[in-house]
Amino acid sequence: MADAARSQVTDRPNKRRAGASAGGLAVAESRPQVVDGLLRGARCTACRHALSQADVPWCPACFGPIEPAGFTPAGTVWAATTVRIPVGRWSAPFGLAYVDVDDGPRVLVHVAADPAPHAGDRVSFHDRDGDLVALDVPNHDGEQAGR
Ligand SMILES: [Zn+2]
Numbered sequence: 001m002a003d004a005a006r007s008q009v010t011d012r013p014n015k016r017r018a019g020a021s022a023g024g025l026a027v028a029e030s031r032p033q034v035v036d037g038l039l040r041g042a043r044c045t046a047c048r049h050a051l052s053q054a055d056v057p058w059c060p061a062c063f064g065p066i067e068p069a070g071f072t073p074a075g076t077v078w079a080a081t082t083v084r085i086p087v088g089r090w091s092a093p094f095g096l097a098y099v100d101v102d103d104g105p106r107v108l109v110h111v112a113a114d115p116a117p118h119a120g121d122r123v124s125f126h127d128r129d130g131d132l133v134a135l136d137v138p139n140h141d142g143e144q145a146g147r
Contacts, residue, residue, distance in 0.1 A: 032107050034127035038070030041105055052105040071104030073132075074124035078106060080116040089129075097134070099123055107132055115140045 032052035033040045042051045046064030054068050080097035083090075095111040109125045111117050111134040123134045 029130070031130055032105075032132060033130075034073050034125070034132065035070075037073070039073045039101060039104060039107065041069050041071055042066040043069040050101070050103070050105040052101075052107050069104075071101045073101070073126060074122070075099040075101040075104070075107075077111075077117045077119055077121045077123060079119055080111060080121075082113050082116050097123065099125065109134050 030053075039052065040054050042054045042056065043049070044051075044059035044062060044064045044066050047059060047062045049059050049061040050069065050071070051060070051066065056066065058064065059066050076099065078098040078100050080095060082093050082095050084093050086092050087094075090110070093113040095113040095116040097109050097111045097117055098106050099109045100106050107125075109123065109132045111123065117123060117134075118140065124136055125132045125134045127133075
């Protein structure tokens with residue numbers, strides 16, 4: 001408790017406070033973004049590893065140099081689930097899927113909740129209020145919910 005009180009009287013930004021809005025350093029936006037119809041990211045010039053973050057200093061796979069890249073915001077579901085507790089502005093239930101972007105990185109996308117898409121389903125997505133949200137959702141109506 002003493003630590004929490006001390007952090008409230010310092011000017012240093014921490015994970016409990018907004019950075020720039022509290023007068024501290026800017027906090028990087030960690031969510032991938034779709035800008036002008038392309039998923040903003042980067043690609044390693046050495047090993048071709050794809051990233052959904054454009055503002056990283058080097059390739060996380062081989063430490064090689066990276067260059068900005070844009071990816072078509074569509075891909076194949078790698079895994080999906082239904083979340084049954086509210087998280088932030090998302091009320092339960094909501095669906096999440098890891099999507100392997102075509103020739104690009106793997107990103108987390110909000111999808112239909114119940115039933116969630118299956119691995120191997122095709123989805124395209126866009127940016128809505130900072131979150132990636134699926135546009136077209138495979139229809140699995142008629143399946144047993146709550147598997
Ligand atoms: Zn690399």
